[in-house]
Every structure is written in structure tokens, then in C-alpha cells.
Amino acid sequence: MALGPRLDLRQTQSLVMTPQLRQAIKLLQSSNVEVTAFIDEELERNPLLERDEGIEVPVQAPEAVAPAPAPADSFDTTTATTLPAEAEAPLDIGDWSNVYDAEAPSRGGRADFETDDRGIDEMAAGRPRSLREEIGEQLRLTFADPGDRLIAAQLVALLDGAGRLAVEDARIAAALGCEEARVAAIRARMQRFEPVGMFCRDLAECLSVQLAERNRLDPAMVALLANLELLARREMRVLMRLCEVDAEDLADMVAELKRLDPKPGAGFDDDPTPALVPDVLMRPAPLALEPEEGMEAEWILELNPETLPRVLVNRGFHARAQVGANREVRAFLAEQMQAANWLVKSLEQRASTILKVSAEIVRRQDGFFRHGVAHLRPLILRDVAEAVEMHESTVSRVTANKYIATPRGNFELKYFFTTAIGGTGGETFSAEAIRHRIRSMVDAESAADILSDDAIVAILKREGVDIARRTVAKYREALRIPSSVQRKREKAVPA
Numbered sequence: 001m002a003l004g005p006r007l008d009l010r011q012t013q014s015l016v017m018t019p020q021l022r023q024a025i026k027l028l029q030s031s032n033v034e035v036t037a038f039i040d041e042e043l044e045r046n047p048l049l050e051r052d053e054g055i056e057v058p059v060q061a062p063e064a065v066a067p068a069p070a071p072a073d074s075f076d077t078t079t080a081t082t083l084p085a086e087a088e089a090p091l092d093i094g095d096w097s098n099v100y101d102a103e104a105p106s107r108g109g110r111a112d113f114e115t116d117d118r119g120i121d122e123m124a125a126g127r128p129r130s131l132r133e134e135i136g137e138q139l140r141l142t143f144a145d146p147g148d149r150l151i152a153a154q155l156v157a158l159l160d161g162a163g164r165l166a167v168e169d170a171r172i173a174a175a176l177g178c179e180e181a182r183v184a185a186i187r188a189r190m191q192r193f194e195p196v197g198m199f200c201r202d203l204a205e206c207l208s209v210q211l212a213e214r215n216r217l218d219p220a221m222v223a224l225l226a227n228l229e230l231l232a233r234r235e236m237r238v239l240m241r242l243c244e245v246d247a248e249d250l251a252d253m254v255a256e257l258k259r260l261d262p263k264p265g266a267g268f269d270d271d272p273t274p275a276l277v278p279d280v281l282m283r284p285a286p287l288a289l290e291p292e293e294g295m296e297a298e299w300i301l302e303l304n305p306e307t308l309p310r311v312l313v314n315r316g317f318h319a320r321a322q323v324g325a326n327r328e329v330r331a332f333l334a335e336q337m338q339a340a341n342w343l344v345k346s347l348e349q350r351a352s353t354i355l356k357v358s359a360e361i362v363r364r365q366d367g368f369f370r371h372g373v374a375h376l377r378p379l380i381l382r383d384v385a386e387a388v389e390m391h392e393s394t395v396s397r398v399t400a401n402k403y404i405a406t407p408r409g410n411f412e413l414k415y416f417f418t419t420a421i422g423g424t425g426g427e428t429f430s431a432e433a434i435r436h437r438i439r440s441m442v443d444a445e446s447a448a449d450i451l452s453d454d455a456i457v458a459i460l461k462r463e464g465v466d467i468a469r470r471t472v473a474k475y476r477e478a479l480r481i482p483s484s485v486q487r488k489r490e491k492a493v494p495a
Contacts, residue, residue: 020339024346028353029397032279032307035350039309039343048318048333048340052310062176079170131163132156138193141184151176151186163265164206195264203262204228210260220245224253228337231257234489278405279305280358280413282369299369301358302311303351311347313340343449353390358413362388365416369406374437376430378420412454422466428467435475438465443482447491452484 011472027035035429039339043049135156143149154176157165169187173180190199191209205226211217211225224231230239231254231269256332280335286296318337322330361384367375381392381399399413420428438456445451451459453472482490 012347020342020346022343023342024137024349025397027290027346027350027398028394031277031401031403033277034305034401035308035347039311039347041345042339043311046336046340046343048314048336050309053185053311069131091411121466135159135190135193135198139190143194147175147178148182148186151178151183152190155183155190159265161194162203162244162263164263165199166201193260197261197264204325205258205265206262207260207432210264211256216256219257219428220249221253223251224257234486236489271298274412275401277309278304278410280304280354280402280404282358282362282404282406284407297363299366301355301362303354308351311338311344313344343375353394354398354402356388357384357390357395357403358404359382361399361413362404368416369408372408376418376433377438378428378430379417380419420470424466425462425464427464431475434460434465434467435479438472438475439479442487445487447488448482448495450488450491 027038030470032040032167043051074253139149139152139156143152151172154172155165158165158172160166165187169180169183173183176183187199191197192213195212197206200209208217208222208225209219218382222238223243227239227242228241236247236250239248243250243253245253270337281302281304283300284299318333321333325333361379364379364383365377367377381395385395399417402413403410404413415432418430418432421431423429438461441451441459442458453469453476456472456476457467459468460472481487
């Protein structure tokens with residue numbers, strides 16, 4: 001057997017992830033807001049792309065969706081829709097006293113402040129003040145001594161996001177080279193800053209400062225604050241003995257604690273919660289909610305046109321730019337034209353795929369949209385993938401980070417995929433519907449009839465749900481529902 005180099009020809013097949021394919025996959029799993037940001041970048045980079053500023057948006061003919069095997073309804077899908085714009089009302093100005101005079105001075109105004117000539121752009125609301133800015137202003141007004149201000153500034157620097165100060169006074173005094181009593185006195189004064197209750201070491205001290213500010217810190221309340229762990233375990237009878245109060249007084253004390261702020265500094269530096277922008281809009285047809293006998297209900301789905309700009313390929317500019325261009329410019333234009341065509345094609349395919357998957361989800365969960373969460377059906381990715389003839393990974397990407405606006409509120413598309421719980425008669429139930437049923441049973445129980453996990457299992461089995469006790473306990477813990485023992489202790493004393 002000879003050893004030596006030789007040449008062999010082999011033919012193999014492999015899937016290569018081209019940049020265009022990666023772009024299409026990225027667009028598919030991105031939300032409309034993310035796609036808008038990506039399109040803005042492409043508009044700046046590619047000279048052959050331009051935003052469609054037209055007011056009229058073409059409407060596609062509705063596509064009927066076949067009903068599900070179970071009693072279900074048909075649906076219509078459209079990629080876009082435009083409501084007829086209302087005619088603008090004529091501006092009839094009868095009183096010219098409220099008209100801005102262009103010759104009037106644009107700065108200053110009158111000295112008596114009876115009129116305000118500022119433009120609306122000058123009256124925009126500024127950014128909210130941070131927690132340290134609020135405290136810094138109160139600090140300068142409270143402490144006149146430079147040394148006290150230095151100690152107070154160090155305390156402000158050690159605050160956490162909730163307004164707590166976990167560092168001991170002795171450590172702060174040692175670091176600053178001053179007496180511990182001086183640090184404690186300054187911290188006590190700063191605990192009365194607005195919002196009251198900051199610069200405390202723990203929850204009990206924070207609540208006690210707020211109660212003292214309201215003149216509600218009596219000996220019974222002090223005993224309650226010293227045993228907050230018993231309150232967390234709903235040991236109401238033990239608390240009544242320690243605080244030397246009856247059930248009614250203890251209920252009033254607990255209600256007083258609930259009105260306090262356990263984290264007084266948490267609401268300042270938090271960024272405002274961004275508004276949820278749905279990617280798919282859903283509205284009922286005229287007979288969707290109450291269809292007549294023998295008629296099928298319909299839902300209309302469309303992509304949100306407010307969050308997804310339309311882009312066009314400027315072929316006229318491409319043709320003019322090629323006239324008299326050299327080889328490098330022609331190669332650049334060809335590359336940009338290919339990228340622009342691919343982007344438009346990817347956006348069209350993305351819109352079609354999202355609508356197709358959304359329509360199948362809505363068709364299968366029609367009972368939820370008409371009757372509520374108790375009628376949510378079990379659904380997995382494979383069911384939708386087989387119905388729309390796509391791969392499960394494609395359906396997973398479509399439903400990721402996508403929200404649909406429905407008559408029942410905004411939901412993530414993945415919300416409608418729930419595991420199946422077997423029934424005694426061969427029927428299956430949605431896990432989300434079972435959790436909702438457990439929550440409703442616990443909310444309806446009385447203080448004299450607290451349902452244990454075994455009792456909940458028995459009720460569900462009578463309703464045809466075959467479920468184990470450990471599954472009920474898992475769902476109860478996921479819903480943050482205390483155990484039956486804790487609920488019994490809590491409801492023994494109305495709070």
C-alpha cells in the first residue's frame with residue numbers, strides 16, 4: 001500500500017447561511033419596532049431605497065381561512081388597511097384676539113406676566129428629576145454647616161435604588177474621621193426628607209419612620225414591626241398575643257402598613273415603561289361576537305401600519321446613475337440594487353408569514369377570544385407548523401417578540417401556546433385554562449372553607465380534568481398563591 005498525495009473529486013450538498021438568508025431570519029424574529037430601526041439604517045446606507053410617503057395604502061383582498069376541525073370560525077387576513085380620511089373642518093376665526101402677531105416681540109413678554117408669548121416648543125416638559133437631585137436640594141436647605149453637608153453627601157452617595165442605606169454608622173464615621181453620634185443624628189434628620197423613609201437600614205426601620213411621621217407609631221405597632229416575619233407567615237394569633245390587640249385592631253394595623261411605601265426611593269430613577277406596540281392588529285367583523293345561527297364568525301387581521309414603514313426601490317435613480325458611470329460605480333449600484341430588492345422581498349415574505357401564522361393561531365383559539373381564558377385550547381408549535389406547512393423553527397421565530405392587539409387586550413403570540421392536560425373522558429385541557437380555574441376557585445373560597453390541594457384536585461376531576469396533586473401545587477406556586485394553611489391563617493383575621 002503506497003503512501004503519497006493524490007487528488008480526489010467529491011460532490012456534497014451543504015446549507016450555506018448567506019448574508020441575505022441571515023438578514024431574512026433576523027427580520028422574521030424581530031418585532032415591528034426593531035424592523036423599523038433596521039429599515040432606517042438601510043435607508044441611510046443604500047441610496048436606491050426610499051421611504052414610501054404616500055398616504056394611500058393598497059388594500060389586499062381578504063383571504064378566507066378554513067375553519068378548524070372543531071367548531072370554529074373563519075377569518076380574514078389583510079396585510080394593510082386604510083380608513084377613509086375625514087375631511088378637514090374649515091378654520092373659521094371670528095375672534096382675532098387670539099391670533100399671534102408676527103410683529104410682536106418674540107422674547108420677554110410683559111412685566112406683569114398677564115400674557116405669555118412663548119411658543120409651544122418652549123413649554124415642553126423637562127425630564128423628571130432624579131432621586132439624588134431631589135435629595136440634594138433638601139440637603140442644601142437643611143444643613144448650613146459644611147461638615148454636616150459633607151457627611152450628608154456621603155450618605156446620599158451610599159443610597160441604593162430603593163432608598164436604603166445598609167452601611168453602619170460606625171463604618172461611615174470611621175471613613176470620614178468624625179463621631180458616630182454625629183453621623184447618626186444627620187441620618188435621622190435625612191430620614192424625614194421627601195419621600196419619607198429613606199436612609200434606613202431595613203424594612204422595619206423604613207416603616208417605623210413613616211409611621212412616626214404620621215404620628216401612628218404606638219407600642220402595638222412597634223411590636224408588630226419587630227415581628228414582620230410572623231406577619232409574612234400569617235401567624236395572626238401569635239401577633240395578636242404579642243401586640244396585645246384583638247383581631248379587629250390587628251386588621252387595622254396591617255391595613256395601615258399596606259398604605260406605606262416599602263421602597264420610597266424606587267420610583268425616581270426608574271426609566272419610564274415603554275408602551276407596548278402590537279405587531280398585529282385584530283378586530284371583529286360585524287357578526288364576530290354574536291353570530292347568527294348557521295353563520296360563521298370572522299376576524300380581520302392586519303399588520304400594524306403605524307410601526308412598519310413601506311420602502312420602495314428607486315429604479316429611476318438607478319438607471320440615471322448608470323449613464324456614464326465607470327466599472328466601480330456600476331458594480332456598487334448592482335450590489336445596492338440586489339440588496340434593495342432582497343430587502344423588499346424579505347419584508348413582503350415576513351408580512352405574509354406573520355399573518356399566516358397569526359391567522360392559524362386565532363382560528364384555533366377562537367373560543368378564547370369570544371368567551372375568555374377558560375376556553376383556551378392546548379396548542380403547540382407543531383400543530384401550527386403542520387397547518388401552515390412551515391417548519392417549527394420558523395413558527396417559533398414568527399411568534400417571538402410579536403404582540404397581537406385583540407378585543408381582550410394585547411397578548412404575546414407565544415401566550416397562546418400551552419401544554420395539554422389530559423381529561424378523564426379523553427378530552428384535553430389547556431394548562432393556562434387550568435391555572436385560571438385554580439385562581440378562580442381560590443378567590444371564591446371563604447374563611448370557613450379553605451381548599452387544600454387535594455380538594456382542588458377532586459373538584460377538577462369532577463369537572464373532567466385528570467391532574468395530579470403535585471401539578472396543582474406547581475401551578476399554585478407559579479400563581480403566587482399561598483398554601484391552604486397560610487390562607488387559613490390570613491383569612492382568620494380580616495386584613
